[in-house]
Amino acid sequence: MRIITGLVTVGMLSLGLPLQAADSGFNLETVNPEADRLALQAFYKKRYPDVKIEDYVNGIYALDAESHEQWQEIEEFPPYEFSIEEGEVLFNAPFANGKTYADCFENGGIGIRQNFPYWDKEDGTVKTLEYAINECREDNGDKPLKWGKGDIARISAYMAWTSRDNVFEIQIPQDDSRALQAYLDGKKFFYTKRGQLNLSCANCHLQGSNIRIRADLPGPMLGQVTHWPVFRSKWGNLGTLHRRYAGCHRDSRSKPLKPQAEGFRNLEYFQTYMSNGLVVNGPGARK
């Protein structure tokens, strides 16, 4: 009798669990980025106990042995290699006023990828690396580059390359609640279903990570942003993270935001915070 009563009690409690979970991290008062990050790591530790957290920077190649083998072959002659060299040339080319990108960034723009995106208190917005690159151009009287591919991806690739193995350390300033709100907005965006196929980012890249969608295996959310920009075989060239964001939304039949729209920058802020403690390994190569 006691056993049955106990089982019933557990069953009734389990019905209430989703509601209980909804009390945590739902609004500005309760959201706790560090708790979110640890919970995400715990999720993956439980799901893939043999995969080391630090290996998630390799995305799906950390989870699927066959894909990992193919990727290693690609990495023998990395398709992004020339882009890094071109990016270096672009990075060092002076603007009309004689200044260069190095004048816009801390440490001359070398080895700083792990600090992006960051919360800019003065402008009250999240700034990604690509956003800062174009801001630098405009501050020096040059026209902004297109966001998705081409020179902006090359410059970003070079800057990521100089930062390889640096540890991501995204900050959410305590003294400006707008930063936490931006993080929360990004979190909400990630978990919200959109589009005709009624899919959230999480459906494919959290619950669905390493579960086949036709011939593709979606990569895990943890470490998903560490290797950008990426040379995608499907694209045949190098592209930015926001180009991929837009593509994902189109795939789920949702009308995507424009690259570097506030919603996508907040999403990147959230996702990168989730990868704090992992290393920069961009640029990368993906299918």
Added chain:
Amino acid sequence: MKKVMILCAAVLFSQAVAAETYQDAFNKARAMYGKGHEFQWQGKTYQTLHEEEIEADVDATEANAKALLEKAVAANKKVADVGFEWKLTGGLLKQSAQAIDAGDYRKALDLAAQAKYHARIGFAQYGYAQANWIKAVPQ
């Protein structure tokens, strides 16, 4: 023991009854029989027609086509304003306008109805998301 069994049965039965909303009954009948089928819900008879299909079931005139297109454009603006516009809706609206220009008012009505349906469901999706997104977050 009996009391426990009764408690379990009561919980399960109450959930089963509560689950049968009009929308659930509609969705089930629509999925099983397609559009235009009759189904019963709480003693009354209904048809498996979306509201947009009823709106499009009018004389194929320029005025009717323009009126439905206008409604669809407004519905899509509403869903776009909250960031939940679907990918194909804009194209459907465009094609509907083109069909009006070409004098094919039946086609225009059908396309506008599709677009309005997309927008309506997209807005419902937005409403659902506000209350439920947190459920997917690992704790």
